[in-house]
Amino acid sequence: MEAKAKPKYSPILDLFNRLKHHYGPSGWWPGETSFEIIVGAVLTQNTAWSNVEKALESLKTSQLFDLASMHKANIKHIATLIRPAGYYNIKSKRLKNLISAITKTSGKNLDKFLALDLAKLRQILLKVNGVGKETADSICCYAANQPIFVIDTYTKRILSRHKLIEDSCDYDEMQRLFESELPKNVQIYKDFHAYLVFIGKEFCKKTNPQCDKCPLKDW
Ligand code: SF4
Structure with a gap:
């Protein structure tokens, strides 16, 4: 019997799973309508x-x-x-x-x-x-609940500090990276972007990142 090929490791999917485990449902975007x-x-x-x-x-x-x-x-x-x-x-x-x-x-x-x-x-x-x-x-x-991944400054900073992207990586390249590595699922896109904002605001600040307290410190 042929051995099944191991699924390819995806750092983006791994990042999502870690953040989902830490935060649970994001509840984003804040707004009733x-x-x-x-x-x-x-x-x-x-x-x-x-x-x-x-x-x-x-x-x-x-x-x-x-x-x-x-x-x-x-x-x-x-x-x-x-x-x-x-x-x-x-x-x-x-x-x-x-x-x-x-x-x-x-x-x-x-x-x-x-x-x-x-x-x-x-x-x-x-x-x-x-x-x-x-x-x-x-x-x-x-x-609109349509599957497109939102990129912002926090996304770039976190990915860049973890050496997943070059500093020159632009909006479209980052968006392609997320969309190619994640299931095409609007709820995943919504939660994942929200998690990156939570991390960026609380820990991964522009200066003095709080790595010792951050949920991604061992990632
Ligand atoms: S603050 Fe968190 S996300 Fe930012 S570099 Fe440190 S461990 Fe990574």
């Missing part, structure tokens, strides 16, 4: 999540928290409401641009927009001024 995830993905650019939460709360209490109301709302009014998230003039424009793109494509039907073919959805999002790959992929993965 797809619309909240989309707005949060724009507001979180260059700011801490605690500030985003204040801006989201302010939008919710002003009764502006749906596609049609935000589409109609005055941009200056939106800017005032999202002030706690920082860069509020830029972010209000980005939100308006994004909402215009959604309504132009699918009317007031956000579910229809999010159900577009992944490549098409990503292409539309990337054409929106102020929406880069990380924001577009966050929306595709967490709001």
Whole structure:
């Protein structure tokens, strides 16, 4: 009888399994609805999540928290409401641009927009001024539940410090690495990205990484 070939070792899958064992279900992305995830993905650019939460709360209490109301709302009014998230003039424009793109494509039907073919959805999002790959992929993965892996600064830092990638590795190369080594499963993608953010925020800081306390210290 022929011996079965040993499955090839995948450091990416190993990393996922370790983090899953440590953290369990991530509960990400924080947000009750797809619309909240989309707005949060724009507001979180260059700011801490605690500030985003204040801006989201302010939008919710002003009764502006749906596609049609935000589409109609005055941009200056939106800017005032999202002030706690920082860069509020830029972010209000980005939100308006994004909402215009959604309504132009699918009317007031956000579910229809999010159900577009992944490549098409990503292409539309990337054409929106102020929406880069990380924001577009966050929306595709967490709001649209489509299988695309989100890359961010934490991902690069952790992989680079563990010598899994060269410093020159770009967004697309890292995304291909994750997607080629993981099962094509949106829940795995969601949890894994969240775990990397948890590690990056708590331990793998830009300066003074806390390796002695980190769940990846022996990895
Ligand atoms: S902080 Fe954790 S992830 Fe970062 S280098 Fe140290 S052990 Fe690795």
